[in-house]
Amino acid sequence: MEIVTTHKGTDFDALACVVAATLLFPNAIACLPKTLNHNVRSFLSLHKDHFTFLRPTDVNLHRVTRLIVVDANTWHRLDGFEALKDKKGLEIYLYDHHGNNGDIKSTWQCQQTVGAAITLMLQALKAQGKTISSIHASLFLAGLYEDTGNLTFSSTTAEDAHAAADLLEAGADLKILSAFVNPAYGRKQRDLLFTMLQKTERSNLNGSWVSIIQVRIDGFVENLAVLMQTICQVLNVDAAFGIFQYPAADA
Numbered sequence: 001m002e003i004v005t006t007h008k009g010t011d012f013d014a015l016a017c018v019v020a021a022t023l024l025f026p027n028a029i030a031c032l033p034k035t036l037n038h039n040v041r042s043f044l045s046l047h048k049d050h051f052t053f054l055r056p057t058d059v060n061l062h063r064v065t066r067l068i069v070v071d072a073n074t075w076h077r078l079d080g081f082e083a084l085k086d087k088k089g090l091e092i093y094l095y096d097h098h099g100n101n102g103d104i105k106s107t108w109q110c111q112q113t114v115g116a117a118i119t120l121m122l123q124a125l126k127a128q129g130k131t132i133s134s135i136h137a138s139l140f141l142a143g144l145y146e147d148t149g150n151l152t153f154s155s156t157t158a159e160d161a162h163a164a165a166d167l168l169e170a171g172a173d174l175k176i177l178s179a180f181v182n183p184a185y186g187r188k189q190r191d192l193l194f195t196m197l198q199k200t201e202r203s204n205l206n207g208s209w210v211s212i213i214q215v216r217i218d219g220f221v222e223n224l225a226v227l228m229q230t231i232c233q234v235l236n237v238d239a240a241f242g243i244f245q246y247p248a249a250d251a
């Protein structure tokens, strides 16, 4: 049995890669971790008819002969597969864009530091001459845009931009994208952003503007990375560091 899986806290790039892997490997069964990002959950709740996913607890690990890992390169980021680490005869295929310093020892890998892992999957799909439906193209472009900040992050490569062009040609729906990528802040995030902006100071370190903000948070708040990006833009600093203190740490 062939399983494709990705990292916990699944974002659009990871979800896009899992779906793309099922197109590349038609016998592979897609398995998503228990924890999905908020926007991925909302996307799937609306478009669930297009996709079928197993949960890690549904997989009989004894029967897995090939594990396809996408958008991740360490065992602890996967959900429920660590027991396969030393399984004899297991094939592991890896598609990832996080560099090759992970602890998953693959039998075959496609690793390249591009802006989004979906770019690598799309190159493979293109090489196999596979056609992409418009719902798949929309999901893939959501992954690509999310991981590259709409092609503006410095990690973006020409390959990512080519992949975006191919997806628009395949009928990616930008309306679906804008509804799910960078959704409006929820109340918790807005409150936290407000608190953080009141606490910020900019300092100049060897010619670079830096801001360090320490804040206590009440329970789990999603997408802290997106919040930090906003802080960076609003304060116009080169780097911002957020130190988030959970109530449990006070005990």
Ligand SMILES: [Mn+2]
Pocket (backbone or CB within 6 Å): 013, 014, 071, 097, 115, 116, 117, 147
């Ligand atoms: Mn990614």
